[in-house]
Amino acid sequence: MRRPDDRPAPGARLLAVDTDGEQEQDLGEELEGDASTPESRRLHELIIQLGRYRSLRDPLHSICEDHQLTPTQVHALMWLGNDGPSHVGALAQRIGITKKTITGVVDRLEHMKLVERTRDAEDRRAVIARLTNQGAALYDRLNRSVNHAMGQMLALMEPEDREALFGLMERLLKRLASRAQQTV
Amino acid sequence: MRRPDDRPAPGARLLAVDTDGEQEQDLGEELEGDASTPESRRLHELIIQLGRYRSLRDPLHSICEDHQLTPTQVHALMWLGNDGPSHVGALAQRIGITKKTITGVVDRLEHMKLVERTRDAEDRRAVIARLTNQGAALYDRLNRSVNHAMGQMLALMEPEDREALFGLMERLLKRLASRAQQTV
DNA sequence: TATTGTTATACTCTATAACTATA
């Protein structure tokens, strides 16, 4: 069953991966475990409890307010800063919206002089979005705000727990990367 | 400086807490650490890398699609299911939106027959939102979907890492709870 | 024929300001 247009596949794409290009693969099949286990319910419960603290639920919220930007705009600027100039379609995938939606988002960022569009010389259909100087300066400020927020979260943990968290995330990343490669 | 209406305080409220009532406190002051440290940058970088995997960035996305709901609607239903009948203002705080916004959200959920409004007999100004039978049934299905998503994430970790994650989150919760009490 | 992006349309989310009803 072909999925229409660029609509993301529903349901089983929980483990989909955004590769560096525009492709994505569904990796979920071989990993489908039990629907609900004591551990999954425990994690769910912990997330609910932590979600009662606003800052942990949405650390981006105050950053958006401080800089007078929407969450989507911050996402777009952060990914453009991280990845460098990108096809707008790739950018849409990064931030998890459709190609129809990214057009308006980039329109507004362009209007704010934070982003500019150019045609891709190698594929004349494609449009490349890049940060302007002003956009890059804002990206630096956003980055500092995010680092500050990260520091505040880490300040709530014991040093050993911080190390444990880093190790855990790194092993998770390694696992994800190797699984992605297996199927590519 | 009094802040106008119910607008959340900007900036320093990163560590604000939603207590069980409607109050919130700013706990940030005494915790303000260095703006950017090697550890905060490391955490930021890890989050960026993990964010390249769509499922980890937004595990709610496919659940919203499957059930034909918006993220805000799912949040509202989940908190109503978790907390039970709530003042709509309290619900707004839970999901991090203003009182003006919650009205429209509850309007639409009410129109879908998932939520119903009643007046609070003890405070005739207040409006209580509660799940209908249909809403409660949907809440159960959403809960199962979330548990399933949690299980898929946990399946990517070693059993020891899962335990480490639980312990880490529990200590973080305890830390947050005691800090909240200190200043209440 | 398939892909990249845009346009047009409609609905939802969101905040601000002004308002009503109750405390």
Add this chain to the structure above:
DNA sequence: TATAGTTATAGAGTATAACAATA
């Protein structure tokens, strides 16, 4: 006077469908 919620308005995000240009 303060608080809980609604209404009105406007801007942004989002998806769907139809379309244009390029491959």
